[in-house]
Amino acid sequence: MERRPLRVAVIEDQPLYRQMLVGLLGSAPGFSVTRSANSSAQALALDPADFDVALVDLDLGDGDGFDVGLAYRSRNPRLGVVILSAVDAVHRMLALDPQDAAGWGYLSKTSALSAGSLVAALSASTEGRTMIDPALARRREARQGSPLDSLTTRQEEVLSLLAAGLTNAAIGEELGIAARSVDNHVIAVYSALGLTSTERRNPRVQAALLFVEHSR
Amino acid sequence: MLGSTAAVGILFAGATTVQSVLALGIFSQVLRGTAPEPTLEIVTRGIVNLATAAVLVGLVAILAPERRRPALRMTLTLVIAASAAVFRALAQLVAGVYAPSAGLALVTEIGTTAIAAVATLLIGFALVAAWGRLQTVERQRASSELEARLAYAELQDEELRVRREVAHGIHGSVQNVFVVLEAELNDTARRLAPDDAERIRRAAETVRGLREGELRSLSSVLYPVDLDRGLDPALTALVVRLPAHVAVELDFHEAARALDADRLPFDTRLLLVRVVEEALTNAVGHGDAHRIRFALEGGAGSPTIRVTLDDDGIGLGPHPVRSGLHRLGRQVELLGGVLDLVPSPVLSGARLHAIVPRDDTPAAARV
Numbered sequence: 001m002e003r004r005p006l007r008v009a010v011i012e013d014q015p016l017y018r019q020m021l022v023g024l025l026g027s028a029p030g031f032s033v034t035r036s037a038n039s040s041a042q043a044l045a046l047d048p049a050d051f052d053v054a055l056v057d058l059d060l061g062d063g064d065g066f067d068v069g070l071a072y073r074s075r076n077p078r079l080g081v082v083i084l085s086a087v088d089a090v091h092r093m094l095a096l097d098p099q100d101a102a103g104w105g106y107l108s109k110t111s112a113l114s115a116g117s118l119v120a121a122l123s124a125s126t127e128g129r130t131m132i133d134p135a136l137a138r139r140r141e142a143r144q145g146s147p148l149d150s151l152t153t154r155q156e157e158v159l160s161l162l163a164a165g166l167t168n169a170a171i172g173e174e175l176g177i178a179a180r181s182v183d184n185h186v187i188a189v190y191s192a193l194g195l196t197s198t199e200r201r202n203p204r205v206q207a208a209l210l211f212v213e214h215s216r
Numbered sequence: 217m218l219g220s221t222a223a224v225g226i227l228f229a230g231a232t233t234v235q236s237v238l239a240l241g242i243f244s245q246v247l248r249g250t251a252p253e254p255t256l257e258i259v260t261r262g263i264v265n266l267a268t269a270a271v272l273v274g275l276v277a278i279l280a281p282e283r284r285r286p287a288l289r290m291t292l293t294l295v296i297a298a299s300a301a302v303f304r305a306l307a308q309l310v311a312g313v314y315a316p317s318a319g320l321a322l323v324t325e326i327g328t329t330a331i332a333a334v335a336t337l338l339i340g341f342a343l344v345a346a347w348g349r350l351q352t353v354e355r356q357r358a359s360s361e362l363e364a365r366l367a368y369a370e371l372q373d374e375e376l377r378v379r380r381e382v383a384h385g386i387h388g389s390v391q392n393v394f395v396v397l398e399a400e401l402n403d404t405a406r407r408l409a410p411d412d413a414e415r416i417r418r419a420a421e422t423v424r425g426l427r428e429g430e431l432r433s434l435s436s437v438l439y440p441v442d443l444d445r446g447l448d449p450a451l452t453a454l455v456v457r458l459p460a461h462v463a464v465e466l467d468f469h470e471a472a473r474a475l476d477a478d479r480l481p482f483d484t485r486l487l488l489v490r491v492v493e494e495a496l497t498n499a500v501g502h503g504d505a506h507r508i509r510f511a512l513e514g515g516a517g518s519p520t521i522r523v524t525l526d527d528d529g530i531g532l533g534p535h536p537v538r539s540g541l542h543r544l545g546r547q548v549e550l551l552g553g554v555l556d557l558v559p560s561p562v563l564s565g566a567r568l569h570a571i572v573p574r575d576d577t578p579a580a581a582r583v
Contacts, residue, residue: 013513014392020399059388064445087432089441091456095449109392110424113399144506145463215458 006126007051009035011043011068012084013061014190017109021055024115031122040068050074053080053126055112058089066092073100080125081105084112094213102205104164105131124165130208132167137211141149146214147193155192158185163208217282220340222273226266233444243447260311268304273332275299281337282344289341297333301326375437376486383439386431394427419537440489447480448472450489455510462500467511474515475574484572487547488512488523491555494540495525495568503529503565514574520553521572532557548572
């Protein structure tokens with residue numbers, strides 16, 4: 001049975017960039033742009049029940065992308081929200097309520113113009129994963145003296161990919177190691193960051209946010 | 217006018233009493249043939265003279281000559297002076313200072329009293345005019361000072377508005393143009409032979425560096441990132457940009473959020489962000505710090521906000537680079553606060569310490 005295409009809302013104030021995004025998604029199988037807006041005011045007038053994921057520019061001119069995303073999520077908690085930004089402002093993810101950060105993604109505008117990254121971000125977000133642009137995550141370095149500083153190089157790689165929204169299986173594939181060893185690395189990372197999988201908060205989401213907090 | 221008339225009138229009343237009795241030795245006995253009694257004489261004449269001054273003041277209060285046109289004012293002055301003089305002569309007659317038969321002496325008294333009263337009133341007019349001029353000058357000075365202050369504040373607001381607009385322009389549309397340009401270059405590179413592709417990719421990388429580096433810092437020099445969102449977001453945007461090799465100990469979120477919740481005035485917010493930005497730049501840029509400890513205090517109920525930023529850099533050195541801090545220090549002082557750069561007591565480098573009052577009314581503007 002063919003799956004219903006994911007309904008995407010594109011919220012972007014720059015006409016040229018919006019056209020490029022709509023064009024890219026138009027040719028990506030499994031996605032359909034059902035709503036679009038060119039300002040925060042227009043975006044807030046949309047009903048978030050009408051789409052599965054929102055692709056929202058951070059800097060909307062008349063408002064802020066996170067504010068639009070939060071307004072959508074309060075009306076549709078299952079909605080995926082991917083923030084797009086021309087500048088690296090990934091730390092803004094830290095202002096999200098950790099209980100409610102699942103399903104939020106952050107993508108640089110450069111990465112968003114590659115169909116692969118865009119599709120991966122939208123999928124991760126609709127599947128409830130917290131996702132940081134892989135290109136940005138790769139470039140980040142652990143801050144001196146932070147909890148990330150104690151991780152081994154391999155654990156740091158695993159955490160970076162986890163923060164980029166990859167599943168353990170995908171991380172194994174990416175690093176060319178067995179899924180079982182990825183599991184072990186993830187458990188070690190949780191322990192180094194003081195996270196337990198039994199706590200109410202999703203430790204995967206927490207780990208992604210801690211990765212952002214303690215890296216540059 | 218009443219005050220000046222009363223003051224000068226009483227002065228005259230007292231002086232003439234003392235002068236007539238003690239200096240000139242004019243005693244009523246000359247007229248009445250009674251034994252000399254200087255004290256009684258002074259008291260009697262004093263009461264009469266003071267009563268005359270009171271009549272003078274009373275008439276001034278009723279007729280208000282100082283508020284009339286010059287011609288009417290002069291007439292009223294003469295009427296008041298004559299009335300006071302007649303009153304004095306009659307009072308002295310009743311009090312027994314003169315014998316009823318001393319007709320010439322009485323006429324002379326009326327004449328001299330009238331002259332003294334006119335003099336009193338003229339001095340009063342002069343004092344009132346001088347006071348008025350002084351008040352006008354003071355009012356003009358205060359008004360031009362207020363105008364200058366308002367004009368300065370307007371200029372500052374205008375400068376900030378333009379800065380914000382330009383920074384948002386760079387942040388928004390210019391950044392987007394560069395993003396699209398970078399994407400176009402990378403796309404072109406994919407269609408070219410490896411050598412050319414490499415050159416184009418390098419160009420795309422330059423565009424990215426320009427966008428992420430120069431454009432970004434230009435925009436934040438113009439207007440701090442996230443300043444409009446509050447103190448906490450703006451300070452966060454500063455510390456997350458610190459290089460990864462710098463270990464940070466941060467204790468500012470709680471106080472900053474409390475200040476944001478209390479709607480800290482914009483000017484104070486801007487100044488705090490600029491102070492922290494300058495301190496971080498000094499510590500990492502000039503001081504080569506690898507450790508930074510930043511604390512902000514001053515939540516609800518505190519009258520001041522305290523910024524403490526320690527680093528383990530080279531310290532103050534013989535010539536500390538503090539031109540930016542010097543300028544910010546002056547702004548902090550204008551708000552009634554202080555800013556110091558001292559050796560850090562907890563880390564090996566410098567400590568920046570600033571205290572800023574939460575009320576942002578400039579000290580110079582407080583009355």
